[in-house]
Amino acid sequence: MTDATHPFDALMEITARPPVVFVRGAGSYLWDDSRKRYLDFVQGWAVNALGHSPPAVAEALAAQANRLLTPSPAFYNEPSLKLAKALVANSCFDQVFFANSGAEANEGAIKLARKFGSLYKNGAYEIISFVGGFHGRTLATMSASGKKAFEPLFEPKVTGFPKAQLNDLDSVKRLISNKTVAVMLEPIQGEAGVWPATDQFLRELRALTKERGLLLIVDEIQTGMGRTGKLFHYEHAGIEPDIMTLGKGIGGGVPLAALLATDYASCFEHGDQGGTFNGNPLMCAAGLAVLEYVAKPEFLKAVTDAGLFLESELQKLSARHGLGEVRGRGLLLALDLKLPIGASIVAEAFADGVLINSPQPDALRFMPALNVTHEEISLMIDCLDAILVKAGAARRVA
CATH class of the missing domain: 3.40.640.10 (Type I PLP-dependent aspartate aminotransferase-like (Major domain))
Structure with a gap:
């Protein structure tokens, strides 16, 4: 029997996970065991259709x-x-x-x-x-x-x-x-x-x-x-x-x-x-x-509207920072970063309390709850904007 000296040791190591434990979720937000709040644009990889604990x-x-x-x-x-x-x-x-x-x-x-x-x-x-x-x-x-x-x-x-x-x-x-x-x-x-x-x-x-x-x-x-x-x-x-x-x-x-x-x-x-x-x-x-x-028509229309808003905001972000295309449909979208910086952006966003996903080194993927609000989308965009500003400044110095 393994002597598990660390609280995570009993779980098989099958992916890199940050050293936090999530304990509560509501809508577009998660809280960890230190009470830090995270805005979640991964939602279990498009699992939580109505957000956390609907x-x-x-x-x-x-x-x-x-x-x-x-x-x-x-x-x-x-x-x-x-x-x-x-x-x-x-x-x-x-x-x-x-x-x-x-x-x-x-x-x-x-x-x-x-x-x-x-x-x-x-x-x-x-x-x-x-x-x-x-x-x-x-x-x-x-x-x-x-x-x-x-x-x-x-x-x-x-x-x-x-x-x-x-x-x-x-x-x-x-x-x-x-x-x-x-x-x-x-x-x-x-x-x-x-x-x-x-x-x-x-x-x-x-x-x-x-x-x-x-x-x-x-x-x-x-x-x-x-x-x-x-x-x-x-x-x-x-x-x-x-x-x-x-x-x-x-x-x-x-x-x-x-x-x-x-x-x-x-x-x-x-x-x-x-x-x-x-x-x-x-x-x-x-x-x-x-x-x-x-399945309600009004709900599906709201998903379409939120998707168009997210797409538009990502396109503006891309234009500001010289990035690539925005791909996808509805609330399954990706931003082409043109450079293999996805993992570092994900890590910085996590530190800032925002969860996003990088399925490929040069792309970010967005899969928020289907009832995500425009305000929550704007908060995520502001976080990404700040990270990209810092990344651009770092590249210019280098």
């Missing part, structure tokens, strides 16, 4: 915890039925399978597509994914991802995921063969630095997959649940995919994810898919509270 989610969890935690996935429960029905009613899909994480939902999507290939396409199993894509940390979802850092890890990987280039339809066409069953992509590649698929590319991709008899899978783990100003990002392009995955924001802070499919693509048989905690009433009660809040 009353709607807290009340739904408390009420459900007093009724039923889980009867086992071998039985129906009321919250999962209600949430599944609401997701179907608000999307182009017909059936839902609940999971505990985005990676698990994407793993389910891969299995569903391969089952479809075995039944209807002479055993076709390859799923075309994209360079820069990120679909999770299971072996299959790492294999489907186009993240360079994953390439040497945990070999041998799962085969069957040829990589195309985002927004390049010809690169997709070149990879299609009689082994191909589906194409899988994020509408916006978040981990790669917030690189969007264009609406035109999504429309052309949908037309191509239909023409070739392939399934189209959209990974909306990060873009779904109102993040881009519509409930689901695919709506911007006016397309209807065959399969969609949701995670992060659907639980509003609790571990919940979903695999959605049309009747055409749904082909699991008994025993093909399952999971001990999948669709448990506690998590589904939280998801239902989030969906009822986020």
Whole structure:
């Protein structure tokens, strides 16, 4: 047994964490164990759709915890039925399978597509994914991802995921063969630095997959649940995919994810898919509270308005400091720094009580609560502005 002499030693070291412990959250703010307050523009990587500890989610969890935690996935429960029905009613899909994480939902999507290939396409199993894509940390979802850092890890990987280039339809066409069953992509590649698929590319991709008899899978783990100003990002392009995955924001802070499919693509048989905690009433009660809040047209309009304000303020900041473009949509945006200074800016902002994210060395990513205020956006911009002023002065001296 390890003699843990430091309070952090009992946790496996899997990422660099600052030496603070967060103890409370409300809306756009977090407090650590020294009572320091932080303005949070990461929100658990786009997880806390309604901010930290939103009353709607807290009340739904408390009420459900007093009724039923889980009867086992071998039985129906009321919250999962209600949430599944609401997701179907608000999307182009017909059936839902609940999971505990985005990676698990994407793993389910891969299995569903391969089952479809075995039944209807002479055993076709390859799923075309994209360079820069990120679909999770299971072996299959790492294999489907186009993240360079994953390439040497945990070999041998799962085969069957040829990589195309985002927004390049010809690169997709070149990879299609009689082994191909589906194409899988994020509408916006978040981990790669917030690189969007264009609406035109999504429309052309949908037309191509239909023409070739392939399934189209959209990974909306990060873009779904109102993040881009519509409930689901695919709506911007006016397309209807065959399969969609949701995670992060659907639980509003609790571990919940979903695999959605049309009747055409749904082909699991008994025993093909399952999971001990999948669709448990506690998590589904939280998801239902989030969906009822986020699906309101006035709420989605407010997300769009906040996103446009954040985008405009970031563009002004970029112009003042000679930085690059602002990418993304709604409240999933990135600022191109042109230089590999992202980590240092994140560290300085943390010291100043503002949480931001640098998914790539030369980019900052912004994923605030969907109900973030213009005032909170302005406070974050002021913090970044001051940091960039200091960084510019330091470069001039150097």
